Amino acid sequence: MYFTDRGIEELVERRGGEEVSLSWLADRLREFVDLNPEFETPVERLATWLARLDDDED
Template identity: 80%
Template sequence: MYYTDRGIEELEGRRGEEEVSFAWLSDRLRTFTDLNPEFETAVDRLATWLARLDDDEDE
């Protein structure tokens, strides 16, 4: 288990039953980046990866 899995496990445990929109998620990512600018690159990479998930299926 990676160290980051702890946060993922907590997220799933606390909010796993909730449904959210991508607009809500985008807003939370912007807020997080505003509060933690040192993570801007990681957040940008995650957002780009999520946005392009279906691209491999089209090829």
């Protein structure tokens, strides 16, 4: 188990029944980076990965 799994599990446990828009998620990611600028690169990588999930891998 990765350390991040605990946070993901907590997220699912506390908010798993909610529906949110991608705009809401983007705003929360921006807010997080504003408060924690050292995480700018990992958040950018996560956002890019999510944005490209349906892209065909050629």
